[in-house]
Amino acid sequence: MKPFLDDNFLLTNETAVHLFHNIAKELPIIDYHCHLSPKEIYENKQFDNITEAWLYGDHYKWRMMRANGVDEAKVTGSASDYDRFAAWAATLPMAIGNPLYHWSHMELQRYFDVHEIINEKNAPVIWEKVNTKLAQGNLRARDLITKSKVTVICTTDDPVDSLEYHIKIKEIKDFQTQVLPSFRPDKALEINRATFRPWIAQLEEASGIAIRNYDDLLAALENRANFFDSVGCKVSDHALDYVPYMAASKDEVEQIFKSALEGQTVSLNDEKKYKTFTLVFLGGVYKKLDWAMQYHINASRNNNGKMFNVLGPDTGYDSINDSPVASALTGLLSSLALDDALPRTILYSLNPRDNDILGTLMGSFQGEGIPGKIQLGAAWWFNDTKDGMLLQMKTLANLGLLGRFVGMLTDSRSFLSYTRHEYFRRILCNLFGEWVEAGEFPNDEELLKQLVEGISYNNAKAYFGF
Numbered sequence: 001m002k003p004f005l006d007d008n009f010l011l012t013n014e015t016a017v018h019l020f021h022n023i024a025k026e027l028p029i030i031d032y033h034c035h036l037s038p039k040e041i042y043e044n045k046q047f048d049n050i051t052e053a054w055l056y057g058d059h060y061k062w063r064m065m066r067a068n069g070v071d072e073a074k075v076t077g078s079a080s081d082y083d084r085f086a087a088w089a090a091t092l093p094m095a096i097g098n099p100l101y102h103w104s105h106m107e108l109q110r111y112f113d114v115h116e117i118i119n120e121k122n123a124p125v126i127w128e129k130v131n132t133k134l135a136q137g138n139l140r141a142r143d144l145i146t147k148s149k150v151t152v153i154c155t156t157d158d159p160v161d162s163l164e165y166h167i168k169i170k171e172i173k174d175f176q177t178q179v180l181p182s183f184r185p186d187k188a189l190e191i192n193r194a195t196f197r198p199w200i201a202q203l204e205e206a207s208g209i210a211i212r213n214y215d216d217l218l219a220a221l222e223n224r225a226n227f228f229d230s231v232g233c234k235v236s237d238h239a240l241d242y243v244p245y246m247a248a249s250k251d252e253v254e255q256i257f258k259s260a261l262e263g264q265t266v267s268l269n270d271e272k273k274y275k276t277f278t279l280v281f282l283g284g285v286y287k288k289l290d291w292a293m294q295y296h297i298n299a300s301r302n303n304n305g306k307m308f309n310v311l312g313p314d315t316g317y318d319s320i321n322d323s324p325v326a327s328a329l330t331g332l333l334s335s336l337a338l339d340d341a342l343p344r345t346i347l348y349s350l351n352p353r354d355n356d357i358l359g360t361l362m363g364s365f366q367g368e369g370i371p372g373k374i375q376l377g378a379a380w381w382f383n384d385t386k387d388g389m390l391l392q393m394k395t396l397a398n399l400g401l402l403g404r405f406v407g408m409l410t411d412s413r414s415f416l417s418y419t420r421h422e423y424f425r426r427i428l429c430n431l432f433g434e435w436v437e438a439g440e441f442p443n444d445e446e447l448l449k450q451l452v453e454g455i456s457y458n459n460a461k462a463y464f465g466f
Contacts, residue, residue, distance in 0.1 A: 004117070005105055010386070010426040015443065016433030023452045024425040028149040029418060030460040032235060033182065033294065033409040035156050038165035040415075041179055042172075045141040050130040051081035054107070055088060057413040059316035060100060065091050066316070076311060082127060089123035099385045099423065106419040111144065141415050142175050148418035150177050152466045154235055157181040159188065159224040160199070160206040163231045170232075178466065183228045183236040183291070185282065188221060189275050191260045200261070214250070214257040218278075222285050229289050234464050236286050237294040238279070241301060242323040245331035248273035279332060284341035292344040292464055296380065297325055298351040320350045320382055326357050333365050333374075344370060344463065346406070348377030352391055359399035372404030372463065380411060384420065389427050403451050406460040425456055 002008070011017045037045075047053040055061055065075045065087055073079045074087040095101045108114040112130045116122040133139060145153070157163065161181070169179045187199040204211050207220035225236075246269060248256075256270045266274070286293045300321040302308040307317050329347070336342035342365060347358045355376070362374035376396045379388040389408075396402045408424035410417045432448060435441040460466070 005102070005109070009102075010423075011430050011433070013430070013433040013437050015436045015448075016426075016430040019429035019432055019448060019452050020426055023449050024429055024456050025422075026149075027425075027453060027457045028151045029421050030152045030407075030457060030464070030466060031150055031410050031418070031421075032152065032154045032406070032460055032464055033156070033237065033411055034153060034417075035411070035413045036153060036415065037413075038155050038157075038163075038169065038179055038181075040141050041145070041153075042165040042168050043141075044143075045415075046137065047134050047140070049081050049085070049134065050127060051085045053134070053416060054104075054414070055084055057314075059314060059318075061088055061091075062316040064095055064098070064100060068094055076315065085127055086120065086123045089118050089126065090120040092118045093120075102423060103417075103419055106422065107416045110419055110422075111139065111147065111416060142172075142177075144415040144418075145177050146175070148421075150418060152178045152180065152461075152464075154180050154182045154464075156184050156237060157228070159183060159185050159221060159228070160202040162206070163228065166231050178232065180232045180234060181228050182294075183225055183233055184238070185221060185236075186239050188217070189238070189278060191256070191271055191274050192265055196260060197263065211261075214254040217257065218281055221282065225282075225285050225289060229291075233291065234466065235292045235294060236282070238296065239299065240295050240297045241299050241321055243295075243297055243325050243328040243332060244272040244275035244279070245328035245335075246272035246276050247331075247335070248277055250277065253277045276332065276335070280335050280339060280341060283336040283343060284339060287341050287343040290343075290465065292346060294346045294377070295329075295348065296377075297329075297347070297349045298323060298354060299381070322351060322353070325349060325354050326361065329358075330361060330364075333361070337365060344373050344375075346375040346377045348380045350381055350383065352383055352388065355392060355395040356399065359395045363400060372401060372406070372459070375404075375406055375463075376400065378406075378408050378424075380409075384411070386423075386427055389424055390431065393428065393431060403454060404459060405455050406463045407455045407457070421456075425452075428452065428455060 008017055011020055062075050068091040070087045070091060074084050092101060092104055104118055108126065112133050114126055114129045116126050118126065163181050166179055166181050187195050190196060200211055203220050207223040209216055209220040209223060211217050211220055253274050256266050256274045259266055283293060298321040300319045302313055302317055303319055304317040307315065333342060347362060349358055359376050362376060365374050367373060376392065379392040393402060396405055408421050410420055429452060436443050
């Protein structure tokens, strides 16, 4: 029987042990999609206790706590930080087979050298040990990033953001990690949401362009994209809970936009026309700026109306959507390609049913001499489990070029989440080891080193141009 979480955790063959410990383990990290706060990075946030570092804003853990019967006061409410931590410690033993069980223990071990098993009995001693280390002041936000060997962080930012903290971070002389913005114009696309008109007013202020018609909107969006580019942005991001595609003339879209500006609700078909035209325009902007573009597809958000009214979005009430993707995504990418406006693109679906669809569809749009121009995105959100990562990599291997994959991301709000890259690298190395030892791939040291280093770090560095 192997010890729990030993040095060879998840490594089941000699080749995997070699690939991980001698090649992958010490590689730096590029986190090209996350939700870390640039303000907290700039201010080098000091965490008062493990709850603040671990549970604040982490809806992955909140979902598990609710499923374990924990009262909401100990999840997001008024309970003390110790009571919230103790509730998580009592929940985790029920999470056998869940990656949170592994990640939580890895985070304690890697950052705090705390090796107790997380449970209700050990909660007091873990609380004391971690908080003592936090109080020493050398595990603040930037310390955790540096300790994790992160060279690039791409945060997720609204086009109206001033990016003041990204700019200030560049001036910190003793911090070597690049912290770059990502352009996420979701509020510009969600024409039927209550946020739309107030956001347009914010865009006017940020861009200095009065938005009276659709051309003004496009000009303002391009203005902000150019500003983001000047601050170092190299990637955009879109949350497409369904993939829109419906061709329309610009005159039609102008009328749809005008109706929305007047506060009218537009039909679903008109919403699709507006989104399609706007996404194609934005794709052209990204191509001109030499950015990569990300489509995050098929999330069903804020399902629990009661709790949305209490807590708002991003609080653990989301799930996998099952909207069709093949036809609409083909139309959208083809429209971009016809306009010579298709940038490097990463396609993610929260529904693993879509892996084969995306894995084959992307092959239709590769080219321009760009290795892996269109990517099957890393296992994301509900899929960043051991099984989900293996499924994503095996699908890509079956249908495309796994060796060109840009690898793992955190998609996290926590500064402790970088152990997910270690978790991914162990799974990657074990998969390669299985193939080598089964005689399905040659035991070619130089080639294996190139592949492991590429997927772990080098591919992302080249793909995004960091």
